[in-house]
Amino acid sequence: MNDLQYIDIPAPELGQLVQVAENVYWTRMPVPFPPKHINVYLLEDDDGWFVVDTGMNLPQARLLWQKMFSEYFEDKPIKGVIATHMHMDHCGLANFITNHWRVRLWMTQGEYFSARSSDGATSDNSWQLEQHYARAGMPEGFHHKVKQGFAPMEKLREPLPLSYERLSDQKPLVIHNRQWQVIIGHGHSPEHASLYCRDLNLLISGDQVLPRISPNISVTGENPNDDPMTDYLESLQPFLSLPEKTLTLPAHGDPFHALHFRVQALLADHDENLQKVMTACKQPQSAQQIIPQVFRRELSPIDYYLALGETLALINRCWRLGQLHRYLSDRGVYLYVQNQA
């Protein structure tokens, strides 16, 4: 297959349920910035429904859920919430929905505790983060700007419930007598869960495989020497072992059939970006100098922040592989140059 082959079903309106497979339904919740929506999937069990991802903690999304509760779930209730990962568009309303129905949240351990650790975090011991940005070549005060930029976003995910059920690749979920295998991925978030049902030949891919965009793979100040790009590229491999015609239900964009084609395209895009980094580093360069050589379009402040994280992810992969040499300049900035050895 050499195109994505989207399904014929038009995307649902916000808060409207449409069926995409037997016992599998699709709706959308609003997101106030591109890609403007998140897909939410509902899995029908014998005695209730599982929600997969929730949308952000926005007043409009709460109203949509309340409308859906009475429109669709009065006879057969919601019996659990499954969150693919910790990002606010995926579990922003997990607390709201689990409280409303008094049901449990399913999440991997890595995602649940990563999210919990940032709930109400107030520590301002930030010299490490300031140093991270300085070493990337960012101007003074960048750390402060990032903090200010993210402050209003913190409310877009409600603190998670105090108790959860652990999702693991060792233990498939059984819903309506069908097994849903958990496929763990890394790189975009700590322990991302995709759900695969062989009986339905269907994959709920979360953010791991998206049809039009690539999920952000970032090195952040919390773990500046990490190599999430390698983690992500390795995490794509299991999807190539699934049947080629698997119907993929992504978290953003429309469901599509050509899973292998899309995974190969993601691998090729990252490979191209890794090449751009290597070309840029014929001469010593800082991360800040490399950004425009990889991301050539104009970047909004939030896109610039994400581009910095992803540029560092590309750099760290090359550095860890020994392709780039890294050293600290007199100004305290890391410079990267192709390793001649």
Ligand SMILES: [Zn+2]
């Ligand atoms: Zn995400």
